[in-house]
Amino acid sequence: MLAWTTTPGAPGGLTLSEVAEPSPLPHEVLVRVEAFAPNPGDLAALPGAPTGSVPGWDGAGIVLAAAADGAGPRVGDRVLFLGLGARGWAQRRAVPHATTATAPPAAESERLATLPVPATSALRALRRLGSILGRRVLIVGATSAVGRIAVQLAARSGAHVVAVARDARRHAALRRLGAQETHTTLSSVASRVHGTIDMLGGQHLVDAYALLEPGGTVIALGHSAGAEEHFPSGAFVADPTTSGRSITSFFLGSEPDLAAEMASLAADEQLEVGDVDPRAWTELANWIEQGAPRPSGRVVFRVAHPDAPS
Ligand SMILES: NC(=O)c1ccc[n+]([C@@H]2O[C@H](COP(=O)([O-])OP(=O)(O)OC[C@H]3O[C@@H](n4cnc5c(N)ncnc54)[C@H](OP(=O)(O)O)[C@@H]3O)[C@@H](O)[C@H]2O)c1
The missing domain is CATH 3.40.50.720 (NAD(P)-binding Rossmann-like Domain)
Structure with missing residues (x-):
């Protein structure tokens, strides 16, 4: 599969490379990634990431394989997900079911991709x-x-x-x-x-x-x-x-049990995420090279798949 991998000296410090398919652990679901929206934390982590690693914390997509332990979303579910272990800027990703939430089937992946880190952070911080x-x-x-x-x-x-x-x-x-x-x-x-x-x-x-x-x-x-x-x-x-x-x-990565709240935020049609600026995922490295500008809203990258080009 294709994924963005950290490559010192390349534009944006990334190249779109052929990498091994993810191998989900028993508590992880396998997701076909449809969209992701880089967070400031994603971008800040890039310079320190090991060469050849796949960045990307959160996104949205479709479950290809349920977790082997039987918990979490089922095959075919539309989901949004969060995993601070990264590996998200890829066509497929293994992600813990504890941080993967089922979204309404008709929800747009671009909108869902804007939610995991920002919305759960806002909710948990306010609760404090x-x-x-x-x-x-x-x-x-x-x-x-x-x-x-x-x-x-x-x-x-x-x-x-x-x-x-x-x-x-x-x-x-x-x-x-x-x-x-x-x-x-x-x-x-x-x-x-x-x-x-x-x-x-x-x-x-x-x-x-x-x-x-x-x-x-x-x-x-x-x-x-x-x-x-x-x-x-x-x-x-x-x-x-x-x-x-x-x-x-505050550190979102220390917040337990986010899936139920992510599902509720995803289903909340009244929640305004603001303007979304969708781009082809092949533009990611150049966008980062240019300083990750957001001229017209949150930049969301649509991941292309051979069976459904975006
Ligand atoms: N602790 C955690 O677990 C956690 C979780 C999530 C996010 N975060 C952090 O929370 C922050 C916000 O995240 P986000 O995704 O919401 O960021 P974002 O959408 O990129 O927004 C950044 C904001 O910072 C404002 N800003 C930047 N520099 C400024 C300055 N010098 N003076 C005044 N305003 C300034 C921008 O204002 P304009 O709109 O005017 O440009 C914008 O509103 C980031 O630092 C992120 O790393 C931490």
Whole structure:
């Protein structure tokens, strides 16, 4: 079968190569991969990946063989899947059934491929904030894939959603998703919040911490700004107005039992994933070489198969 393999010096550090078919372990299903949407984590992992390895965490497709242990999706099921052991940018993939969810048969693979990492991250991060009914929740980096889903799930959970995104032209869309306040920076957020999901890090994380109510939490989910965090002296000195505040890290790979929630997110037709920009998978390396631009939405690669060219 064909797969993208890491190749130092090649455009995007990848070549489309003939590789061995996957050999599923007893707890893995064999999937025909139809689409995948690279995540920032996929791209960040490329330089450190062993030469000749197949990158790619998540995607969508059709089950070719059920897991030998009898659990999980059945042959022919449309699925979305997630495996941080990578091997996803390929025509076929073995993936644990614990992170493979059955989707509605009519669901489009391009849409499904946008969901596994971002949507499950948003859901699990928000859950860490406890009940957010009637509480102010701040989403920093709200135009990100994780952020868009977090805005929607927080609004549905009854939170007063405060969205921060640097591009004001995208604020109206965030309001349509459920944000009640939108800001280009944290400096204009006037009232404190119960909890924050931060996709950016750097000064955003420092400022988000300062905006917490007593007992509030920042989930430091992402670090897209690529900047250091310097907390001013006294930032962690507590008084009655600042006691019990916390910052906690988050790693999706440590979250157990994601399949049921992935299935529910996949079946949720009200969940807006935003514009999808489908491309032929043969364009992947050049797209990465160009800096992985997203001029018109989330870039999704359609995997070609000899029996059904895309
Ligand atoms: N811990 C985990 O397990 C986990 C799981 C999932 C994701 N993540 C991380 O979470 C982050 C978001 O992931 P994603 O897939 O949602 O990312 P994404 O769709 O690529 O979005 C990245 C976001 O970062 C914003 N951004 C980048 N640099 C910025 C800067 N200097 N100032 C302000 N905004 C900036 C972009 O704003 P524009 O829209 O204006 O360009 C965009 O909204 C990534 O860092 C990812 O690695 C972590």
